[in-house]
Amino acid sequence: WNFTGGTTGKPKGVPHMHRDGVVCYETFTHTVSFGTGDIILRVPKLFFHYARDPGLLFPLRDGASVILFHERTTAALIFELIRKYRPTMLLNVPTMMRAMIQAPERERSDLGCLRYCMSSGELLPARLHQEWLNTFGTEVINRYGSAESANGMLNNRPGAAVPGSSGTVAPLVEAKLVDEDGREVPRGQPGTLLARCAAAGRYYFHDHEKSRTTFLGNGWINTGDLFTQDENDCFWHAGRADQMVKVSGVWVSPLEIEHGLQECPVVTECAVLGIRDGDGLTRIKAFVVLAEGAQASAGTQDELKRFCRERMAPHKVPRGIEFMDALPKTGQGKIDRRLLRERTL
Incomplete structure (x- = not known):
C-alpha cells in the first residue's frame, strides 16, 4: 500500500499489486543504478514510498547497503550520519536541503562522498537547487512521483539536471498534458498531467468518488498537477489544479x-x-x-x-x-x- 501526502486533507490509501514494485524498480534503475559498493542514506521516514522503495528495497535488491536510524531527522543528524558512514547517495527532500544549507558552516559535513543527491516529495525551486550546488557542489536529481502511480513519472537525469524542472518522462511511463475538456494542450501551455504506467493503482481505499476522478482506467492517472512542457521535453510544475x-x-x-x-x-x-x-x-x-x-x-x-x-x-x-x-x-x-x-x- 501507498498513502498520499495529506497536504490538503486526510491521507488516502492506494492498494498496489506486488508486481508493481518490479515495474517501479525497472523504471528507477533506468535512471539511477546501485552497485554493491553504494551506501544509501534517506531523509524521509520509511512509511513514505519514496523512502521505502529507492531508499531501502531497491538498493538492497542490488546488493547495496542502507543506513537505518530511529531518531527524528534533523540537519545535524544527517551531517553526523554522513561523517560516520560516508554514503554515496542521499535521498533528500527540499525542506531538509534548505535546513542543511542554513546550518552553520562549522557544523556541516563534507559531501564529497556522494555520487548523487535525489529530491522528491515536493517542488524543488530553482533557487534552492542552485544554492545547494553552490554550497555543497553535489548534483541533485529532482524526481516527481505519486502514491497513485507508485512510480517516478518525471525524472531529471544524472549529468543533465535542469534546476527548477521536474525533468522528462521516466522510462516505462507515458504522459500528456490536457485542458479541462481532456484535450492535449500545445507545447508551452499549462495543462493537467495525465500519466500511465503498469504500476498504477486502481482506487483509493474507501473513497469511491475521488477514485472515479483520479483513476481513469487503462492505467491512466489524473495527477491533478499543472505542468508546462518546454521545447527540450522538460516539465515545469505550475501548481495544483484544485488549488x-x-x-x-x-x-x-x-x-x-x-x-x-x-x-x-x-x-x-x-x-x-x-x-x-x-x-x-x-x-x-x-x-x-x-x-x-x-x-x-x-x-x-x-x-x-x-x-x-x-x-x-x-x-x-x-x-x-x-x-x-x-x-x-x-x-x-x-x-x-x-x-x-x-x-x-
Whole structure:
C-alpha cells in the first residue's frame, strides 16, 4: 500500500499489486543504478514510498547497503550520519536541503562522498537547487512521483539536471498534458498531467468518488498537477489544479506567487493560499518564514509586498502576510496546507 501526502486533507490509501514494485524498480534503475559498493542514506521516514522503495528495497535488491536510524531527522543528524558512514547517495527532500544549507558552516559535513543527491516529495525551486550546488557542489536529481502511480513519472537525469524542472518522462511511463475538456494542450501551455504506467493503482481505499476522478482506467492517472512542457521535453510544475484561486475574476496559481516570494533575500520559505475574507471575497495570503536576521515587522511586510508588486500583476500581490517560525509539515516533509488554512478559520 501507498498513502498520499495529506497536504490538503486526510491521507488516502492506494492498494498496489506486488508486481508493481518490479515495474517501479525497472523504471528507477533506468535512471539511477546501485552497485554493491553504494551506501544509501534517506531523509524521509520509511512509511513514505519514496523512502521505502529507492531508499531501502531497491538498493538492497542490488546488493547495496542502507543506513537505518530511529531518531527524528534533523540537519545535524544527517551531517553526523554522513561523517560516520560516508554514503554515496542521499535521498533528500527540499525542506531538509534548505535546513542543511542554513546550518552553520562549522557544523556541516563534507559531501564529497556522494555520487548523487535525489529530491522528491515536493517542488524543488530553482533557487534552492542552485544554492545547494553552490554550497555543497553535489548534483541533485529532482524526481516527481505519486502514491497513485507508485512510480517516478518525471525524472531529471544524472549529468543533465535542469534546476527548477521536474525533468522528462521516466522510462516505462507515458504522459500528456490536457485542458479541462481532456484535450492535449500545445507545447508551452499549462495543462493537467495525465500519466500511465503498469504500476498504477486502481482506487483509493474507501473513497469511491475521488477514485472515479483520479483513476481513469487503462492505467491512466489524473495527477491533478499543472505542468508546462518546454521545447527540450522538460516539465515545469505550475501548481495544483484544485488549488487555483480566482482573484478579481482572474485565475491565479499560488505556486507562482510562492516562486516570486522565494526570490526575495529575506524569505527562507513560504506558502500561499487563497483565503475568503469577511465579505466572501478571495484574497491572497502568504505565510512566510524569514531568513536569519530579518525582522518580523510591518516594515518587512511592506517590503515583501513592494517586492511582489515589482514582479507580479497587482491581483497576485498578497493582501495578507503572516510570519511564522516554521511552516507546518506532514510526515512526508511536505507543507501542510490544511493546517495553514485552519489557522485562518
